[in-house]
Amino acid sequence: MMFSASSQLIIMVPILPEIEVTLGVNEFWRGMLLTSYAVALGVSALITGPASDRIGRRNILLGGTVLMSITLVFHTVAADYELLIFMRILAGIGGGMLSGGSVAYVGDYFPYDRRGWANGWIMSGTAFGQVAGVPIGKILATEFGYRWPFLLFAITMALAAFMIWRFVPQPDMELDSGRLTPRRVTRKYLDMLDGPVLAAVGSYTLMFAGFGLFTTFLPSWLESTVGLTGYEVALLFAIGGVANIIAAPSAGRLSDEIGRKPLVVWASVALGVIMLIAPYTIDGFWMAAFLFFLAMASVGIRIGPLQSLLTALVPDNRRGLLMGLAMSVGQAGFGVGSFLAGIGYGQLGYVSNTLTGAFAMLFMAVLVKRGLPEPSLRRARPSTA
Numbered sequence: 131m132m133f134s135a136s137s138q139l140i141i142m143v144p145i146l147p148e149i150e151v152t153l154g155v156n157e158f159w160r161g162m163l164l165t166s167y168a169v170a171l172g173v174s175a176l177i178t179g180p181a182s183d184r185i186g187r188r189n190i191l192l193g194g195t196v197l198m199s200i201t202l203v204f205h206t207v208a209a210d211y212e213l214l215i216f217m218r219i220l221a222g223i224g225g226g227m228l229s230g231g232s233v234a235y236v237g238d239y240f241p242y243d244r245r246g247w248a249n250g251w252i253m254s255g256t257a258f259g260q261v262a263g264v265p266i267g268k269i270l271a272t273e274f275g276y277r278w279p280f281l282l283f284a285i286t287m288a289l290a291a292f293m294i295w296r297f298v299p300q301p302d303m304e305l306d307s308g309r310l311t312p313r314r315v316t317r318k319y320l321d322m323l324d325g326p327v328l329a330a331v332g333s334y335t336l337m338f339a340g341f342g343l344f345t346t347f348l349p350s351w352l353e354s355t356v357g358l359t360g361y362e363v364a365l366l367f368a369i370g371g372v373a374n375i376i377a378a379p380s381a382g383r384l385s386d387e388i389g390r391k392p393l394v395v396w397a398s399v400a401l402g403v404i405m406l407i408a409p410y411t412i413d414g415f416w417m418a419a420f421l422f423f424l425a426m427a428s429v430g431i432r433i434g435p436l437q438s439l440l441t442a443l444v445p446d447n448r449r450g451l452l453m454g455l456a457m458s459v460g461q462a463g464f465g466v467g468s469f470l471a472g473i474g475y476g477q478l479g480y481v482s483n484t485l486t487g488a489f490a491m492l493f494m495a496v497l498v499k500r501g502l503p504e505p506s507l508r509r510a511r512p513s514t515a
Contacts, residue, residue, distance in 0.1 A: 131195055131294065132255030134287035135228050137263030138202055138221065139167065140256075141279045144264065144349045144363050145271040152276060153211045161472030164346060166215050167222040168338075168465030172458035174226025179234070179454015180315050183306040183447050187235040188298055190450075194227030195291035202284035206277045226461075230453035237441030237449045238301035242505065243386055245441055249434035250382020257374030257430060264371070268364035303446040318451055322444065327452065329501025330440050334460035336494035337398075337436070341429070342467025343474075343487035344405050351409075351480040352418060362415050369419050370426035377430030382438070390435035391504045395495045397432035401425055402491030409481040436498070442505045 146160045182190040201220040208214035232252065240248045263286075267279030308314055352358040352366070385393050404425045412418045444452045467487070474482035 131191070131228060131287070131290040132232065132252055133259045133263060134195075134283050134290055135198065135225060136256035137259035137267065138198070138280060138283040138287075139225065140259060140264050140367070141267040141271075141283070142167070142218075143345050144268045144360075144367060145276045145279065146346075147350060147353065147360075148271045148276040149214075153214070155211055159211065161346060161468050163215055163218055164342065164468040165465040167218045167225070168342075168461040168468065170219040170222025171226040171229065172222075172461040172465070174223040175230045175454045175457040175461065176226075176319075177315075177454070178227045179230045179450045179452070179457070180306070180318060181310060182231050182234060182450035182454075184308075184310055186300045186305060187231050187238060187450070188294070188300040190227050190231040191235065191298065192291060192294050194224045194231065195287055195294055197227070198224030199284050199288040199291055202280045202287060205280035205284075208277065222461075226454075226457065229461075230450065230457040233437045233441065233457075234449045234453045235301065236437070237453075238303045238446055242438070242442055245438040246382035246385035246390065246434050247379070248382070249437045250379040250430075253378045253382075253430070253433050253437075254375050257371045257378060257426075259371065261368045261371035261375065264367040265364035268360060268367070272360045272364075306447045318448070319455060322448060322451060322455070325501065326443055326503055327455075329497055330443060330452070331456050331459045333394075333436065333494050333497050333502070334440075334456045335463035336490045336497065337432075337463070338460040339463035339467035340401070340405070340487040340490035340494070342464040343471050343483045343490065344408075344425070346468045346471040347475040347480055347483060350475070352412075355480070356412060356414065356418065358415055358418065366415070366419055366422050370422045373423045373425075373427040374430035377427040378434055381431040382434035385435035385438065389504050390439045391498060391502060393435045394432045394439070394498050397428045398491045398495035398498070401428040401432075402488040402495070404428065405484045405488040405491065409484050439502055439504070443503075 142164055149155065149163070150160055178190055198221055201217055201224060205214070205217045208217050233249070236245055236248045236252065263283065267282060270278040270282065349363045352363055353360065381393055404421055408421055412421060440452060440456060441449060470486060471483045474486065
């Protein structure tokens with residue numbers, strides 16, 4: 131599931147040049163393809179997060195995989211920009227069901243002192259998408275057109291839907307027994323907002339905004355300014371995926387032993403530094419590969435520990451609520467980051483994207499350091515009362 135969901139999103143970045151040529155859109159409208167997905171995902175996560183507390187994570191994950199499988203098939207017949215952006219909105223709705231639901235499922239199924247390990251392995255599916263899915267998708271888009279990668283990921287997502295239906299159980303957790311009325315859900319969100327929760331959702335916003343700023347026009351800049359080919363960009367994403375595969379499970383396991391916050395803070399600082407120096411040091415493929423490897427390793431180091439921190443902030447029957455909120459504002463951050471990247475890239479060049487992204491990473495490090503509590507790894511799971 132993580133392989134398919136992340137690949138169909140990440141593939142949008144390296145195939146934006148093919149979409150521009152095929153559909154005749156400029157940088158702004160290319161960026162809106164990413165923004166529309168992020169907005170739809172954010173709205174969906176806000177609704178399906180509390181729904182998963184009511185009906186169970188398994189049902190949400192199953193519904194999300196089926197919806198996205200069907201939507202990705204319809205990407206292949208999107209003959210104009212308007213239809214393609216509509217398909218991206220539908221995919222975003224499915225993504226909202228999967229993103230928060232998967233993290234909340236880990237929080238339900240695993241004790242706190244094993245969640246770093248579990249999140250690290252699950253997020254390695256995203257990294258495998260970078261190693262295999264995105265490069266293959268980029269080659270398919272370069273050779274046959276931008277629609278073909280989506281058919282590939284529709285097939286793998288359909289397989290994920292079957293595997294969830296056949297093998298994934300509903301965790302033993304106390305479900306929320308209340309009705310899902312708009313007024314009650316709004317009240318639950320408001321009641322949940324305290325200092326640590328605000329710091330958590332703020333961290334997610336900055337994390338995704340920084341990623342959108344850094345990556346949205348990275349392939350375009352590498353191809354137009356540095357001189358890399360489409361195949362070299364595909365290989366670059368594969369190298370970044372290898373870094374993520376190495377870093378994510380190891381960092382998750384290490385965070386189970388030494389704590390989450392140090393890894394999240396220092397990985398965010400490292401990523402900010404990499405963003406700062408990237409436009410001034412990348413002069414060819416090998417330097418781009420070296421820095422992208424380090425950047426994706428930093429991403430892999432912090433994601434599992436940060437997600438594990440968030441799952442401990444609330445009891446079981448509000449975990450979907452929290453993750454829905456975190457994913458919603460996080461994707462809003464990605465949408466804002468992609469939008470600002472489009473404006474900055476067109477007016478000031480890629481250096482404006484990396485400077486703003488670096489500031490977001492450094493601010494995130496401060497927010498995690500000062501605003502998120504570090505639970506004891508030996509502490510019992512939160513009460514469901």
